[in-house]
Amino acid sequence: MESTSVSAQPLVGKVALVAGATRGAGRAMAVELGRAGATVYATGRTTRKHTSEVGRDTETIEETAELTTAAGREAGGAGAGIAVPTDHLVPGQVEALVERIDREQGRLDILVNDIWGGDLHVEWDKKMWEHDLDKGLRLMRLGIETHIVTSRYALPLLVRNPGGLVVEVTDGTEEYNGSNYRKPFYYDLAKSTPLRMAWGLAREVEEYGCTALCLSPGWLRSESMLDTAFGVTEENWRDGCEQNPHFAISETPAFVGRALVALASDPEVARWNGRSLSSGGLAKEYGFTDVDGSAPDAWRYITEVDQESKTADVTGYR
Structure with missing residues (x-):
C-alpha cells in the first residue's frame, strides 16, 4: 500500500484500541x-482457533495484528x-482487556468502536413486524450494546x-441517515x-x-462485499459494476483507515468534536487518497446521484 500523505509515523508513542478489528474497516x-x-x-471474536457467528474463518484478529506490525515496520520501525x-457483549472480557492495556501501556489514546457482525441477522426486505425478533434484537446488541460496554x-x-x-464507526453520515430510512427497522436503529x-x-x-466523533466509510470493498456480494476480488473489483454500476464509487478499507490516521494526527482534532464525518469528506480536508490515488466521496455521490439509475457517472466524485 501507498503511505498516507501525513508525515511518516506521526503516532509513535500512541496507544489505540480498535474494537472489532477482524476484517473490513476495523x-x-x-x-x-x-x-x-x-x-x-x-x-x-474470530481467531485461528475459533470462528464467530459471522462464519468467516478466512480473517482472524491474529492476522490483523501481524499485518499491523508489518505495516509499522515497513513505514519506519515503530507500530505494533x-x-x-x-466478545464485547461480555463486560468481564472487556474489563479484562482494558486492565491489560493499562498494565502493559499505562494509557489509551485512541478508542475505535467498530464492532458489528450483524449482517447475517438482517432480513433486508421485511417490515419491522415481519422481521424475526430474535435476529433483530441480536443485531441491535451487536451494533449498539457492544459499543456501550466498550466505552464504559x-x-x-x-x-x-x-x-x-x-471514534464511533457506522454506516452513513448524519446528513444521509437523518433524512433516509436505512431499512429494515433494526438496521436503521443500529446504524443511526x-x-x-x-x-x-x-x-x-x-x-x-x-474528542469524540462518528466516522463512516463509503461503499466499502470489504472482504465479504467483494467475495460474497459481488463474487470478485480487489484486483478485478470493477467487474462488480456489471451487477451494480454504482459500485464504481466504492472504496478500499484503507481509505477510512487513512481518514482515521489523519484525525488522530491532527493537533486540532477537537474542532470535530461531536461531528459526523466520512472518509470521502475528510479526504478533501486532509488531502489523503485511496490506494489507487483517487478520493471517492461516496456519501455525496449517493445523495446526489439517482441510485435507481442503470448508469453511473462518478466524474467529480472520485
Whole structure:
C-alpha cells in the first residue's frame, strides 16, 4: 500500500484500541494506525482457533495484528499490533482487556468502536413486524450494546490524559441517515445510534480535553462485499459494476483507515468534536487518497446521484 500523505509515523508513542478489528474497516484502521507508529490492540471474536457467528474463518484478529506490525515496520520501525480475543457483549472480557492495556501501556489514546457482525441477522426486505425478533434484537446488541460496554470500560483510561480520541464507526453520515430510512427497522436503529453516541460522548469527554466523533466509510470493498456480494476480488473489483454500476464509487478499507490516521494526527482534532464525518469528506480536508490515488466521496455521490439509475457517472466524485 501507498503511505498516507501525513508525515511518516506521526503516532509513535500512541496507544489505540480498535474494537472489532477482524476484517473490513476495523482491520484497515488497525493496520493504518500501526503504519503511523501506534501500538494497536486489535479485538474480535474470530481467531485461528475459533470462528464467530459471522462464519468467516478466512480473517482472524491474529492476522490483523501481524499485518499491523508489518505495516509499522515497513513505514519506519515503530507500530505494533496485539491481538486480544474479546466478545464485547461480555463486560468481564472487556474489563479484562482494558486492565491489560493499562498494565502493559499505562494509557489509551485512541478508542475505535467498530464492532458489528450483524449482517447475517438482517432480513433486508421485511417490515419491522415481519422481521424475526430474535435476529433483530441480536443485531441491535451487536451494533449498539457492544459499543456501550466498550466505552464504559475504556473511557476511564482514555480520559486520564488530554488529547484522547473516541471514534464511533457506522454506516452513513448524519446528513444521509437523518433524512433516509436505512431499512429494515433494526438496521436503521443500529446504524443511526452511533451518530448519537458520538454526539453524547463528545459532551462527556470534552472537559478532559478529549474528542469524540462518528466516522463512516463509503461503499466499502470489504472482504465479504467483494467475495460474497459481488463474487470478485480487489484486483478485478470493477467487474462488480456489471451487477451494480454504482459500485464504481466504492472504496478500499484503507481509505477510512487513512481518514482515521489523519484525525488522530491532527493537533486540532477537537474542532470535530461531536461531528459526523466520512472518509470521502475528510479526504478533501486532509488531502489523503485511496490506494489507487483517487478520493471517492461516496456519501455525496449517493445523495446526489439517482441510485435507481442503470448508469453511473462518478466524474467529480472520485
